[in-house]
Amino acid sequence: MADNKQQQIQIEVPQEEMQGRYANLAVITHGPNDFFLDMILLAPNTPKARVQSRIIMTPENAKQLLAALHQNIQKYEQTFGEIRPRNAVPGTDGTIMDFPLPKGQA
Numbered sequence: 001m002a003d004n005k006q007q008q009i010q011i012e013v014p015q016e017e018m019q020g021r022y023a024n025l026a027v028i029t030h031g032p033n034d035f036f037l038d039m040i041l042l043a044p045n046t047p048k049a050r051v052q053s054r055i056i057m058t059p060e061n062a063k064q065l066l067a068a069l070h071q072n073i074q075k076y077e078q079t080f081g082e083i084r085p086r087n088a089v090p091g092t093d094g095t096i097m098d099f100p101l102p103k104g105q106a
Contacts, residue, residue, distance in 0.1 A: 021052040035062040 023039035030036065037055040057065070077083060 023052045025049065030059070030062075033058070035059060 021039065021041075023041055025040040025042045027038045027040060028035065029038075035057050037057070038051045039053045039055070040049045041052050042049040073083065
């Protein structure tokens with residue numbers, strides 16, 4: 001029988017990572033075994049953007065991340081109100097952003 005007790009994990013954030021990195025765009029690609037999340041800083045009116053961080057995870061972990069983000073966005077909106085994307089294409093549900101993604105990316 002599986003043990004459903006949750007294990008406590010101590011997470012250490014190195015001093016150099018404490019400030020974090022700002023990203024306002026994510027490009028997600030995948031192969032059969034991995035998902036790649038490139039967190040990017042896209043400055044206005046510039047033709048070039050810089051990857052701030054790349055996260056590589058298994059498909060299972062990507063799905064767990066999706067569920068955790070969904071749960072946290074629900075909690076956020078219950079506390080602070082609905083998140084309404086500023087760059088949403090008019091007439092959509094707000095999930096399509098008004099900036100082009102590189103060709104061949106998901």
